[in-house]
Amino acid sequence: MFSSPKSPALSPMSPIMEDLFSDSNSILTSDEPLSPALQPQRKYSALYKAKPTTQLSLDVSSSTAYSSSSADSSVKSFNANSNKLDDNINGETRSKENSVDDLLIGFMNRSNSATSNDKCFPAFRSGKGFINGQKRTIYSEPENIGSECEVAGSIDSDSSIEWIESHAMSNGHSNIPVIPVEEEYSGYRRKYGHEDPQSINWSRHRKHFFILSSAGKPIYTRYGDESRISGYTGVIQAIVSFFVDAEDSIRCINAGNHKFVFLLKGPLYLVAVSRTNESETQLRDQLSYLYNQILSVLTSTQLTRIFEQRINFDLRLLLGGTEPFLDNLATSMSDDPGFMLGSIQCVRMNKELRDKIGNILQTVKSKDLLYAMLIANNQLITLLRPKKHSLHPADLHLVFNMVNGSSTFRSAESWTPICLPKFNNKGFLHAYVCYITGNVCLLLISPDKDKFFELSDAKSTIVEQLTICNALQAIEEVSQSEGYSIADVGAAGLRHFIYKSRKHVQYTSPTFMAPYNDPHEKQKLFKLYRYTHDRMHSRIRPLKVHYYVSPSETILGWITSTFELYAAFGPLISKSGLELMNKEYKSWKELSFYGLELEIFHPFKRPLLIIILYYYRSYYLP
Amino acid sequence: MSTTNNRQNVQASGKLYQFKLVLLGESAVGKSSFYTVYIQTLYIGDLDDVFQAKILVLRFVKDQFDDYRESTIGAAFLTQTISLDDNTTVKFEIWDTAGQERYKSLAPMYYRNANCAVVVYDITQPSSLDKAKSWVKELQRQADPNIVIALAGNKSDLSARRAIDSEEAQAYAADTGLLFFETSAKTAVNVNELFISIAKKMPLEQLAANSRGRGSGLKQRGVDLTSPTPANNCSC
Numbered sequence: 001m002f003s004s005p006k007s008p009a010l011s012p013m014s015p016i017m018e019d020l021f022s023d024s025n026s027i028l029t030s031d032e033p034l035s036p037a038l039q040p041q042r043k044y045s046a047l048y049k050a051k052p053t054t055q056l057s058l059d060v061s062s063s064t065a066y067s068s069s070s071a072d073s074s075v076k077s078f079n080a081n082s083n084k085l086d087d088n089i090n091g092e093t094r095s096k097e098n099s100v101d102d103l104l105i106g107f108m109n110r111s112n113s114a115t116s117n118d119k120c121f122p123a124f125r126s127g128k129g130f131i132n133g134q135k136r137t138i139y140s141e142p143e144n145i146g147s148e149c150e151v152a153g154s155i156d157s158d159s160s161i162e163w164i165e166s167h168a169m170s171n172g173h174s175n176i177p178v179i180p181v182e183e184e185y186s187g188y189r190r191k192y193g194h195e196d197p198q199s200i201n202w203s204r205h206r207k208h209f210f211i212l213s214s215a216g217k218p219i220y221t222r223y224g225d226e227s228r229i230s231g232y233t234g235v236i237q238a239i240v241s242f243f244v245d246a247e248d249s250i251r252c253i254n255a256g257n258h259k260f261v262f263l264l265k266g267p268l269y270l271v272a273v274s275r276t277n278e279s280e281t282q283l284r285d286q287l288s289y290l291y292n293q294i295l296s297v298l299t300s301t302q303l304t305r306i307f308e309q310r311i312n313f314d315l316r317l318l319l320g321g322t323e324p325f326l327d328n329l330a331t332s333m334s335d336d337p338g339f340m341l342g343s344i345q346c347v348r349m350n351k352e353l354r355d356k357i358g359n360i361l362q363t364v365k366s367k368d369l370l371y372a373m374l375i376a377n378n379q380l381i382t383l384l385r386p387k388k389h390s391l392h393p394a395d396l397h398l399v400f401n402m403v404n405g406s407s408t409f410r411s412a413e414s415w416t417p418i419c420l421p422k423f424n425n426k427g428f429l430h431a432y433v434c435y436i437t438g439n440v441c442l443l444l445i446s447p448d449k450d451k452f453f454e455l456s457d458a459k460s461t462i463v464e465q466l467t468i469c470n471a472l473q474a475i476e477e478v479s480q481s482e483g484y485s486i487a488d489v490g491a492a493g494l495r496h497f498i499y500k501s502r503k504h505v506q507y508t509s510p511t512f513m514a515p516y517n518d519p520h521e522k523q524k525l526f527k528l529y530r531y532t533h534d535r536m537h538s539r540i541r542p543l544k545v546h547y548y549v550s551p552s553e554t555i556l557g558w559i560t561s562t563f564e565l566y567a568a569f570g571p572l573i574s575k576s577g578l579e580l581m582n583k584e585y586k587s588w589k590e591l592s593f594y595g596l597e598l599e600i601f602h603p604f605k606r607p608l609l610i611i612i613l614y615y616y617r618s619y620y621l622p
Numbered sequence: 623m624s625t626t627n628n629r630q631n632v633q634a635s636g637k638l639y640q641f642k643l644v645l646l647g648e649s650a651v652g653k654s655s656f657y658t659v660y661i662q663t664l665y666i667g668d669l670d671d672v673f674q675a676k677i678l679v680l681r682f683v684k685d686q687f688d689d690y691r692e693s694t695i696g697a698a699f700l701t702q703t704i705s706l707d708d709n710t711t712v713k714f715e716i717w718d719t720a721g722q723e724r725y726k727s728l729a730p731m732y733y734r735n736a737n738c739a740v741v742v743y744d745i746t747q748p749s750s751l752d753k754a755k756s757w758v759k760e761l762q763r764q765a766d767p768n769i770v771i772a773l774a775g776n777k778s779d780l781s782a783r784r785a786i787d788s789e790e791a792q793a794y795a796a797d798t799g800l801l802f803f804e805t806s807a808k809t810a811v812n813v814n815e816l817f818i819s820i821a822k823k824m825p826l827e828q829l830a831a832n833s834r835g836r837g838s839g840l841k842q843r844g845v846d847l848t849s850p851t852p853a854n855n856c857s858c
Contacts, residue, residue, distance in 0.1 A: 298724070320649055320722045321693030406692050408654070412718070416696025417728065431696075450731060452699065 190323060192223040197232065207274040209290060209330055212236060214267050215312040219319065220290075222330050226316060236271055240264065252280045263287035267307035268294070268315075277527060279534040282340060286333045289397065292421045293329050296398050297322050300425040328405035335526065336378070337498050340533055341564065343505040344396050347379045349478045353471060358382045360465045364458040370429060371445040374436075376479035378404050380506075381440070392422035393505045399431075403441050409433045413459070415452045418445070432456065436463050437472060439479040486510040495553065496525060497567040525553065529566050532557040536564075641821075642715045644733045646761075647742035648753040649721030652776040654694050655807040694720040697732055721753075733761060738770040738820050743791075745775045745804065746783040751791060758798060770823050772801035772816055779806040 195202045202224050210229065211220040216237030218226040240262065243250040253260035261283040263270040270287040278286075295303065297319060306313050333339045361372050361384045371391060374381035378400050385391055398420065403409060417428040432444040432455040442462065444455040466472040486496060496516060500507040516522045528550060536543045536557050546557035554569040645653040700716040717732040719725065733739055741757045743750040754773060761771055773795045775786065788804055795802035801819055805812040 318722075318724050320724075321695070321720065324692055402695070406695055408692050408694050408698065412698035412700045414694075414696055414698050416720075417725070433695075449728060452731070456699070 190327060193225055193323075195224040197221075197224045197229050206276050207272065207278075207330075207334065209287070209326075210236065210271045210273070211290065211294070211326075212269050212271075213307065213311075213313070213315055214240075214269060217312060217314055219268070219294075219315045220323070220326055222327065236269060240269055251284075259283060261287065263291065265291050266300075266304060267311075268303070276334075278530055281537070281539070282530060282534060285342075286330075286339065289329060289333060289339060289394065290326060292394060292398055293326055293401065294319065294322070295421045295425055296402070296419045297325075299419040299427060300421070301427070325401055325405040329401050332378075332401065332404075335522075337509065337526070337529060338393075338507060339397060340530060341498070341500050341507050343393050343500050343507045344400070345379045345508065346506055347376050347381045347478060348481075348483060348508070349381070349475075353474055353478070354382055356469060356471050357466070357475065358384070360462055360469075360471070363465065364461055366454065366458070368446045368448055368451040368454050369444055369458065370447055371443070373399075373443045374440055374475070375400060375403055375443060376440045376475070381475065381479075389423065391420075395420040395422045399443065402431075403433060403443065409441065410435050413456055417449065432459065434459055436466070437476040437479075440472075440475050483511045485513050487513075493569050493573055495568045495570060497565060498529060499566075500564040502562055502564060521552075525568060528553055528555045528568070531555075532566055637709055637711065639712045640715060640737075641712055641824075642717075642736045642738070643820075644717040644719065644736040644739045645742060646719055646729065646733070646739060646754075646757045647721055648744070648747070648750040649693060651721065651742045651744040651747070651750050652807045653721065653742050654691055654698070654718050693722070694718055696720055696725060697728070729760075730764060733765045733769075736765065736769060738772070738824060739765065740772045740774055740816070740820075741800075742774045742776050743786070744777050745786050745788075746777055746780050748785045751775075751786050751794075755794065758800065762798070770801070770820055771799075772803070772820055774816060775802075775804040776807055778804040778811060779809050 192202075192205075197203075205223050207222070209220070209222040210218070210233060212218050212233040214237070216230075216234045218229050218233045220226060221229050240250055249264055250262050252262065257275040257277075259272070259274050259278075259280060261272045261274070261280050263272075263284055268291065270291055272283040272287055274283055298306075302318075306315070306318070338344050357374065361374070361382065364372070365384075369384075370386065370389070372384040374383075380396070383391065399418070402416075402418065408414070412434075414431075414433040416431050416433065418431045419425060419428050423429070428449070429445050429447055430449050430451065432442075432446070432452060434442050434456075436442050436459070442459055444458060446455060463472065466475070486494060496510060496512070498507055498509045512522050516525055528548070532546050532548060532555050535548075536546050536559055543557070544559050546555075548555045548557075549571060552571055554571055554573050556565070556567045556569065558565045558567075647653050697720060698718040700718065701714065703711060703713045717736065719729060719732050739757075739761055741754045741761070743754040758771060758773070761769060773791065775788070775791050791804075792802055794800075801816065801823065803812045803816040803819075805816055807813065
């Protein structure tokens with residue numbers, strides 16, 4: 001049924017070979033075993049000669065290549081109202097012959113030509129000569145890019161390369177240079193902070209994020225050192241201002257497998273350079289998350305004021321210590337579906353326990369307290385909020401990212417200003433952060449910067465009461481459990497699913513059991529989910545139901561007014577079988593899912609405590 | 623951290639002394655490593671020299687020195703209560719502030735009630751001494767007039783890359799009336815000495831009298847202390 005291609009050469013390979021392995025699905029699925037003895041250098045140099053052209057050629061001709069590459073489609077979308085699968089599922093046989101990735105690339109390309117290209121290229125055409133002139137400057141080693149495009153292909157997420165690389169390092173084959181001595185205990189060590197932006201390793205990463213000021217000053221790069229990418233940021237700034245001059249704004253460049261997505265936010269330019277097959281919209285959403293992360297440190301007021309005063313201000317001076325959060329965010333956006341879905345996940349626990357915890361949190365109500373929440377493993381246990389001020393999932397993601405992104409919260413009680421942009425992007429709230437057990441973190445958010453001791457006492461009260469009714473132990477146990485498996489759901493043929501309650505902006509998903517416990521397979525599944533999500537949320541033609549067959553999975557996407565469902569089945573499920581199942585699932589969804597929903601989506605349902613807001617009076621405005 | 627136990631300890635004892643310390647300085651000079659080491663060594667050192675009491679060896683932070691410690695976010699608050707004997711309890715409260723410029727406007731909250739401040743600079747970073755000097759100035763202008771300030775030139779283990787002369791800092795400290803030590807949080811050199819001399823300079827009476835008015839915050843105080851919390855300098 002399901003075969004997971006494994007290479008016998010996985011462990012002894014040299015790092016470069018492993019990258020090659022991870023990058024190219026055609027190599028992966030090839031019958032020829034990879035020879036560990038093959039000299040990677042030679043392989044690459046051969047590629048340079050074979051493919052001297054740069055992948056980043058921004059020729060308009062590439063857009064025509066896209067439209068021709070989408071001849072066959074195994075995707076059939078149909079309307080939910082018809083409630084019937086289209087008989088005409090073309091390409092199912094073809095999809096079994098080809099690798100899923102080839103097909104997907106074709107599809108993605110087609111969707112490119114249908115959506116983004118339409119918008120990008122007319123403007124782009126006008127800038128063609130200019131950009132071609134800049135081509136060599138963007139990447140001063142076009143050969144590297146050529147080689148990259150040769151091996152580039154298929155595995156979707158950028159995190160796969162991280163996995164492979166850490167594997168390589170553990171094998172002691174790492175060719176990564178030793179950290180220079182100047183960096184000796186000077187704070188947070190970034191995993192890729194030492195990478196040379198001119199090196200192959202750097203350009204090979206699947207997804208780059210850059211943040212720069214409108215003056216072209218580098219602020220953040222996901223890989224490497226910001227101070228060394230000023231050449232690239234200069235070029236980005238030039239490209240952006242070229243379009244700004246024409247009273248236009250650049251949104252996306254499609255160059256072969258790479259997408260360059262731009263998000264211009266006042267004094268900040270955010271750019272994603274990705275070959276992960278994520279759509280323009282998805283990448284732009286991710287850029288927004290990064291932008292919000294910066295706002296959460298600075299507030300938009302401060303950000304605007306700084307750049308009004310000095311347009312060429314080096315924002316890194318103010319963002320010091322924020323890199324772990326940006327790095328952590330960039331990584332989690334690749335493997336947490338919550339970002340894509342704009343929703344969060346809750347810790348699964350029984351209703352009585354959650355009620356008990358919620359009641360205890362309510363006992364500390366005071367006007368100093370705006371939000372109170374308990375978090376474990378990036379999931380919400382419960383949340384206390386004023387009735388009129390729900391917490392936007394994007395803000396919650398920032399809060400989670402903050403708690404998750406730094407280990408310093410574990411050692412003491414912390415008190416930190418935080419701006420929640422969806423709540424109010426102009427001022428700071430103040431967060432009290434404390435781990436009350438090994439895994440469970442209590443967050444109390446106040447609009448007043450002087451309320452640390454009040455909240456610290458509130459924490460003591462909460463912990464005392466939780467201990468009295470034995471809830472503390474229970475929470476810790478629950479937070480250590482691994483969630484539920486697909487077997488617990490008890491639906492035959494279903495391999496994995498993501499279910500999002502639109503009303504509660506929460507999602508639930510079973511743990512990744514075999515075969516998805518393999519990071520490689522998991523990423524493949526994620527890619528399918530992302531693709532389905534993008535198709536269904538297309539601005540041009542949003543879909544209610546989407547059915548897609550790949551060689552290893554069949555993905556059903558289904559959106560109603562109350563939920564979004566992404567479900568993965570085996571590849572051999574027949575359309576009539578699915579139709580049958582679809583009926584079965586209707587009842588199943590109504591019962592089981594609502595059962596789950598009552599349990600999992602509980603915290604937002606109960607009438608919540610009204611807390612009077614004093615923030616306009618005591619808001620911290622620097 | 624077993625706060626409940628500590629609270630009971632305090633309630634059972636006679637006298638409560640509070641030792642409120644704030645760590646200030648530019649980012650990445652080693653403040654957070656500093657207090658970790660400090661807490662580890664303090665109880666092992668000659669506390670009885672100061673408090674004339676039994677030493678209770680307690681370690682409540684088990685962190686090892688970490689070359690790549692992440693930046694502190696906002697400020698971290700650490701408390702520990704130790705019983706020196708049946709009648710004497712000392713409560714340590716440490717505010718470890720983040721050194722980044724953007725948190726500067728929040729600093730008054732942390733040093734407002736401190737009875738001692740350790741201003742840390744990095745002997746390999748010339749700019750960090752300037753920053754330390756501006757902190758000292760601010761403390762002398764705005765903090766409690768009785769505050770004991772110590773200047774610590776940290777990272778003395780990196781003497782090969784020294785950028786600030788010991789004599790220069792020493793002279794500055796003498797001029798402004800600061801305690802001065804060159805320390806290494808990594809090797810724990812002089813950390814103990816620094817804190818012992820702070821403690822010596824600060825009589826117990828002051829520690830007791832100078833307790834922070836925290837409003838309704840500190841429940842155990844009603845048991846131990848005669849003075850109810852005055853609404854003095856707390857703006858809550």
